[in-house]
Amino acid sequence: MAVDNVDSSVRQEAVVSPTRRRFEGVRRAPLIPLMIITLVVLTALLANVVTSYSPTDISLSERLRPPFWEKGGSLAHPLGTDPMGRDLLTRMIYGARVSLVVGCLGLIVGGGVGAALGMIAGYAGGRVDAFLMRVADTTLAFPIILFAILLVVILGGSLLTVVIAVALVLWARYARVIRGEVLSLRERDFVSQARIAGCSPARIILVHIFPNVLNTLVVLLSLQVGWVIIVEASLSFLGAGVPPPTPTWGSMIAEGRDYIASAWWLSFFPGLAILVTVLAFNLFGDWLRDALDPTMRQL
Secondary structure, three states, X not given: OHHHHHHHHHHHHHHHHHHHHHOHHHHOOOHHHHHHHHHHHHHXXXXXXXXXXXXXXXXXXXXXXXXXXXXXXXXXXXXXXXXXXXXXXXXXXXXXXXXXXXXXXXXXXXXXHHHHHHHHHHHHOHHHHHHHHHHHHHHHHOOHHHHHHHHHHHHOOOHHHHHHHHHHHHHHHHHHHHXXXXXXXXXXXXXXXXXXXXXXXXXXXXXXXXXXXXXXXHHHHHHHHHXXXXXXXXXXXXXXXXXXXXXXXXXXXXXOHHHOOOOOHHHHHHHHHHHHHHHHHHHHHHHHHHHHOHHHHOO
């Protein structure tokens, strides 16, 4: 009887353990990074509701007020004000909106184009593959900062210019990775059967190959968000990003350089926002990579 009970418990554990392993990644989800990402996204979307101040209106009577815990500060401006009397917290909230817009648009355009060209190169092979990969190598070899500055000179500084600069550099990274996935997938039996059935190359790529590289694409998108935010902040810091008076985290750091000894909060808090947001997206991307990897789910 005892042996039967042991065998029954072993069989029950064998049945339950695959399901348990399947959801282990969900239980290990990085809650703090997810909370930070949710907070940044919601405050950026609801900026008009979260704060009543304008990010661009000047009030010289309130200039260079310190954070509320320092002498001369007040809860009316929790993180202080800048040299123009503008509320620093408000400008950081609206700056988050710029970073997220650039990140989303840059990733959608660059990731979409890169994934499409990567699948075409990997499936077609031959001269098409060689040509597209040489273009990708040339793109990766060109420094993005110099490329963005060149676009600013030609097109003028704007949100669209930054998005174009990010997308034109980002697509090559996706093309390289997706192309490697497709090179192995095109030799699989289900692709050979689709060819025998008379499916066109376009149908094979969209219906049979794309669903199998979607997990990789999603992971790449999540891991590149932090990189795009840093690129946008760097361009704004150098004056090649979104022009003033639109607030961005990079331009706020640049504006606070001249006051770093007397008004440390001007550069500290935008820099801290970049650090925390990028770290949160990177930790979430690492978790998502493990959660979507079938080999990791079986460990």
